[in-house]
Amino acid sequence: xxxxxxxxxxxxxxxxxxxxxxxxxxxxxxxxxxxxxxxxxxxxxxxxxxxxxxxxxxxxxxxxxxxxxxxxxxxxxxxxxxxxxxxxxxxxxxxxxxxxxxxxxxxxxxxxxxxxxxxxxxxxxxxxxxxxxxxxxxxxxxxxxxxxxxxxxxxxxxxxxxxxxxxxxxxxxxxxxxxxxxxxxxxxxxxxxxxxxxxxxxxxxxxxxxxxxxxxxxxxxxxxxxxxxxxxxxxxxxxxxxxxxxxxxxxxxxxxxxxxxxxxxxxxxxxxxxxxxxxxxxxxxxxxxxxxxxxxxxxxxxxxxxxxxxxxxxxxxxxxxxxxxxxxxxxxxxxxxxxxxxxxxxxxxxxxxxxxxxxxxxxxxxxxxxxxxxxxxxxxxxxxxxxxxxxxxxxxxxxxxxxxxxxxxxxxxxxxxxxxxxxxxxxxxxxxxxxxxxxxxxxxxxxxxxxxxxxxxxxxxxxxxxxxxxxxxxxxxxxxxxxxxxxxxxxxxxxxxxxxxxxxxxxxxx
Amino acid sequence: xxxxxxxxxxxxxxxxxxxxxxxxxxxxxxxxxxxxxxxxxxxxxxxxxxxxxxxxxxxxxxxxxxxxxxxxxxxxxxxxxxxxxxxxxxxxxxxxxxxxxxxxxxxxxxxxxxxxxxxxxxxxxxxxxxxxxxxxxxxxxxxxxxxxxxxxxxxxxxxxxxxxxxxxxxxxxxxxxxxxxxxxxxxxxxxxxxxxxxxxxxxxxxxxxxxxxxxxxxxxxxxxxxxxxxxxxxxxxxxxxxxxxxxxxxxxxxxxxxxxxxxxxxxxxxxxxxxxxxxxxxxxxxxxxxxxxxxxxxxxxxxxxxxxxxxxxxxxxxxxxxxxxxxxxxxxxxxx
Numbered sequence: 016x017x018x019x020x021x022x023x024x025x026x027x028x029x030x031x032x033x034x035x036x037x038x039x040x041x042x043x044x045x046x047x048x049x050x051x052x053x054x055x056x057x058x059x060x061x062x063x064x065x066x067x068x069x070x071x072x073x074x075x076x077x078x079x080x081x082x083x084x085x086x087x088x089x090x091x092x093x094x095x096x097x098x099x100x101x102x103x104x105x106x107x108x109x110x111x112x113x114x115x116x117x118x119x120x121x122x123x124x125x126x127x128x129x130x131x132x133x134x135x136x137x138x139x140x141x142x143x144x145x146x147x148x149x150x151x152x153x154x155x156x157x158x159x160x161x162x163x164x165x166x167x168x169x170x171x172x173x174x175x176x177x178x179x180x181x182x183x184x185x186x187x188x189x190x191x192x193x194x195x196x197x198x199x200x201x202x203x204x205x206x207x208x209x210x211x212x213x214x215x216x217x218x219x220x221x222x223x224x225x226x227x228x229x230x231x232x233x234x235x236x237x238x239x240x241x242x243x244x245x246x247x248x249x250x251x252x253x254x255x256x257x258x259x260x261x262x263x264x265x266x267x268x269x270x271x272x273x274x275x276x277x278x279x280x281x282x283x284x285x286x287x288x289x290x291x292x293x294x295x296x297x298x299x300x301x302x303x304x305x306x307x308x309x310x311x312x313x314x315x316x317x318x319x320x321x322x323x324x325x326x327x328x329x330x331x332x333x334x335x336x337x338x339x340x341x342x343x344x345x346x347x348x349x350x351x352x353x354x355x356x357x358x359x360x361x362x363x364x365x366x367x368x369x370x371x372x373x374x375x376x377x378x379x380x381x382x383x384x385x386x387x388x389x390x391x392x393x394x395x396x397x398x399x400x401x402x403x404x405x406x407x408x409x410x411x412x413x414x415x416x417x418x419x420x421x422x423x424x425x426x427x428x429x430x431x432x433x434x435x436x437x438x439x440x441x442x443x444x445x446x447x448x449x450x451x452x453x454x455x456x457x458x459x460x461x462x463x464x465x466x467x468x469x470x471x472x473x474x475x476x477x478x479x480x481x482x483x484x485x486x487x488x489x490x491x492x493x494x495x496x497x498x499x500x501x502x503x504x505x506x507x508x509x510x511x512x513x514x515x516x517x518x519x520x521x522x523x524x525x
Numbered sequence: 526x527x528x529x530x531x532x533x534x535x536x537x538x539x540x541x542x543x544x545x546x547x548x549x550x551x552x553x554x555x556x557x558x559x560x561x562x563x564x565x566x567x568x569x570x571x572x573x574x575x576x577x578x579x580x581x582x583x584x585x586x587x588x589x590x591x592x593x594x595x596x597x598x599x600x601x602x603x604x605x606x607x608x609x610x611x612x613x614x615x616x617x618x619x620x621x622x623x624x625x626x627x628x629x630x631x632x633x634x635x636x637x638x639x640x641x642x643x644x645x646x647x648x649x650x651x652x653x654x655x656x657x658x659x660x661x662x663x664x665x666x667x668x669x670x671x672x673x674x675x676x677x678x679x680x681x682x683x684x685x686x687x688x689x690x691x692x693x694x695x696x697x698x699x700x701x702x703x704x705x706x707x708x709x710x711x712x713x714x715x716x717x718x719x720x721x722x723x724x725x726x727x728x729x730x731x732x733x734x735x736x737x738x739x740x741x742x743x744x745x746x747x748x749x750x751x752x753x754x755x756x757x758x759x760x761x762x763x764x765x766x767x768x769x770x771x772x773x774x775x776x777x778x779x780x781x782x783x784x785x786x787x788x789x790x791x792x793x794x795x796x797x798x799x800x801x802x803x804x805x806x807x808x809x810x811x812x813x814x815x816x817x818x819x820x821x822x823x824x825x826x827x828x829x830x831x832x833x834x835x836x837x838x839x840x841x842x843x844x845x846x847x848x849x850x851x852x853x854x855x856x857x858x859x860x861x
Binding site for chain 2: 121130137139178293
C-alpha cells in the first residue's frame with residue numbers, strides 16, 4: 016500500500032468542513048485527512064469541535080458544507096449512520112454499546128446473525144464458531160459463548176472492536192477508550208490498536224490523556240475553538256507541544272510537583288486496622304493537616320471501597336478511626352458534620368443530580384445551613400451557590416441552570432464546590448478528572464493545591480499516574496485490598512507506583 | 526449450571542412438593558378433573574403473561590392488559606348480539622382490535638417518548654370506560670348480562686382429550702414465542718432493545734419498531750385470553766379482566782423475568798403461571814377463605830423478588846472476585 020501514490024494512501028479526506036448548530040458555528044473550514052493504517056489522534060479541549068467532526072464523519076449529524084471523500088469516493092452531505100457503517104467506519108463508543116445478557120458471539124454478530132439457509136432462524140452453532148474464529152485470528156483471550164456481563168471493561172472493549180472488525184471496518188474511531196481502564200488494561204488496548212494498524216486498519220483516536228496520544232499516534236490533528244490549529248507528524252509530537260497548541264498557552268508542569276512533601280502538622284485522620292471482608296484488610300494510615308495523600312493501585316484494589324467506608328457509605332467489619340483526636344464512627348451524617356466531603360468516582364451516578372439546578376445541588380448536603388425548622392431558604396441556598404460558583408469558577412455562573420447541562424469539568428466543579436462552602440477538614444476525591452478536559456483538569460489540581468495550603472487534608476484516589484504523582488505529598492499503594500507500599504519522600508516516579516500496584520516490588524517479590 | 530437454570534429447577538421442585546403436599550391434605554386435589562382446571566386457570570393468566578414477558582424484556586410495562594380483556598369481551602358480545610357473523614370471522618377482528626390498542630400504546634411510547642407506565646395506565650382507564658360504553662344494554666340503559674349461546678363460540682371453552690383448548694393454545698403460543706425470542710433476528714432485537722436501547726440503535730436495530738411490535742403482541746395476547754375467558758364463562762361483563770394485571774405480573778415475576786429489561790424467557794412464565802394457579806387452587810382445596818388469595822399472591826411476589834435480589838447480589842460478588850483474580854493475574858505480566 017505504501018508504494019502507491021500519495022492520494023491512494025489517504026483513506027479519509029475532509030476539506031473545508033463547516034458546521035453550525037442553529038446559530039453558533041462550531042467548525043470553521045476544518046481540513047482533516049487520515050491515511051490507511053495510521054493511528055491518528057484528534058485532540059482539543061472540550062468545545063474545540065472534536066465530537067462535532069467525528070459525528071459528521073460517522074453520519075450522526077450532517078455538515079453544512081465542505082467535501083468528504085472516503086476511499087476515493089465522494090461522501091454526500093446527507094450521509095447517515097448506516098451509510099457510514101457501510102463505508103466501513105466503525106465507532107467504539109465512550110459509553111460501551113454492548114448488549115448485556117448476551118454472549119460475545121451474539122454481540123459481535125448483532126443484526127448480522129448467520130441464518131440457516133432459506134429460513135428465518137439463527138444458526139447459533141455457526142455464529143459461535145465464526146465468532147471464535149475472529150477472536151482467535153486476533154489472538155484475544157475470549158470465548159465466543161462468554162456472557163458480556165462476566166467480562167472486564169477492557170475485555171468488553173475488545174468485543175466492541177471485534178464487532179467493528181466483523182463489519183469489515185477500515186476505520187475504527189475510538190472516543191476516550193481508556194477513560195474507564197486501568198493502566199494495565201490500557202496497555203492491552205494499545206496492543207490491540209497496534210494490531211489493527213498492522214492489519215492496515217486506520218484508527219482515529221480521541222483522548223484527553225496526552226501520554227497516550229504521544230505514545231500511540233502517527234499523526235495528531237489539533238483543534239481549537241472550531242479551527243484546525245495544526246497537524247503534527249510523528250517526530251514533532253510531544254505532550255507539551257500538543258497542550259500548548261490545544262490551549263494556546265503553556266501549562267507549567269514543573270518537576271517540583273513530583274517531590275513528596277513531608278509535613279509536620281498534627282494528624283487529622285488516624286485509621287487503625289480497618290477491614291471489610293472482600294474489600295480491604297487491616298488498613299492503617301495517618302493523615303496530617305493540609306496533607307495530600309494519594310491512593311494508588313489498580314482498579315479493584317480496594318481504594319474506592321476504602322474511601323467509601325471512611326465516608327460512612329459502606330459498613331466496616333473491624334478497626335478504629337480517629338478524626339481530629341476523637342473517636343469517629345463512619346457514617347455519612349457523621350462525616351458531613353465533621354467536615355469531611357466526598358467527590359465520588361462516578362459523577363453522573365453518584366455526584367450530581369442532573370435535573371436539579373446548581374443551587375439545589377450545592378444546597379442538598381448543606382441543608383443544615385440553608386434550612387430552619389425544616390424549611391429551606393431559597394435566598395440562603397442561592398448565596399451558598401454563588402459562593403461555590405465563585406470559588407470554583409463554575410461556567411456558566413448561573414445558579415439556576417440544571418447541573419446536567421454543564422460540561423463534565425464544570426459538573427465536577429459543582430461537586431467539589433458543594434463541600435468547599437462548609438468548614439471542610441478533609442476532602443476525599445475519587446478519580447477527580449475522569450472525562451474532563453485539560454483546562455478543567457488543571458483547575459481541579461489548583462483547587463486541591465489551594466485547599467491543601469489552606470490546611471484542608473485531601474485524599475486522592477486516581478488511576479491517572481501523572482495526576483497522582485503530581486498532586487500527592489505522600490502515596491499509599493493498595494493491592495488486593497492491602498497497603499502494599501508507601502512512598503513518603505524523595506521523587507516518586509509513575510513507574511514505581513505502577514510496579515507496586517501490579518505486585519512487582521523491588522527484589523522480584525510478587 | 527447457569528443461575529437461571531438453577532432457579533427454574535428450584536421452582537419446579539417447589540411446584541411438585543406443594544402439589545404432593547396438597548394431595549396428602551386433600552385427595553380431591555390430584556383428580557384429573559382438578560388438574561385440568563388448574564392448567565386451564567394457568568393458561569388463562571399465562572397467555573397474557575407471554576405477551577407481558579416480552580414487554581418486560583424490553584424494559585417496559587403494560588398496565589392496559591386487563592382492560593383489553595374487558596373491551597375485547599364487549600366487542601365479541603356485541604358481534605354475538607347484533608350480527609350473525611360467524612365467530613371465526615369476528616374473533617380475528619377482536620384479536621386485531623387488541624393488537625391495535627397495543628399499537629396505540631407503542632405509538633405514544635415511541636413517538637412522544639412518554640413513560641410506558643403512564644401511557645398504558647391511561648389506556649387502561651380509557652378502555653375500562655369504553656367497555657362500559659359499548660356493553661350491551663337493556664331498554665333501561667343498564668348493562669345487560671349476555672348469555673352466549675353460539676355453539677361455535679362456546680367451543681373455544683371446550684377441551685381436546687384431557688386438556689382444555691386454552692391450555693393447548695397456551696403451550697403452543699409459549700413454545701412459539703420462546704423460539705421466536707431465541708432463534709430469530711426479531712427476537713434478538715427484543716432483548717437488545719431492552720438491555721441497551723442506545724447500543725441497539727447504534728447496531729442498526731429499529732428499536733421503536735421493536736417496541737411497537739411488542740406492545741401489539743401484548744394487546745393481541747390479552748384479547749386472545751379474553752375470548753377464552755368469555756367462552757369458558759359463557760358470558761362477558763365489562764369488568765372481566767380489570768385488575769387481572771396483578772396475576773399476570775405475579776406469574777411473570779415468579780417465572781424469573783425481572784423488570785430491568787434485557788433478560789427473561791417464556792418458559793419461566795409458563796412455570797410461574799402454573800405455580801400461581803397451584804397456590805390459588807390449593808387455597809380453595811384446603812378450604813381456606815378465597816379472600817386470602819390476593820394476600821398470598823402479594824406475599825409470594827415479595828418473597829420471590831427478595832430472593833432474586835439477594836441471589837443477584839451474591840452472584841455479583843462472586844463475579845467481582847473472579848474478575849479481580851483474573852485482572853491482577855494479567856497485571857503481573859504487563860506492568861512495565
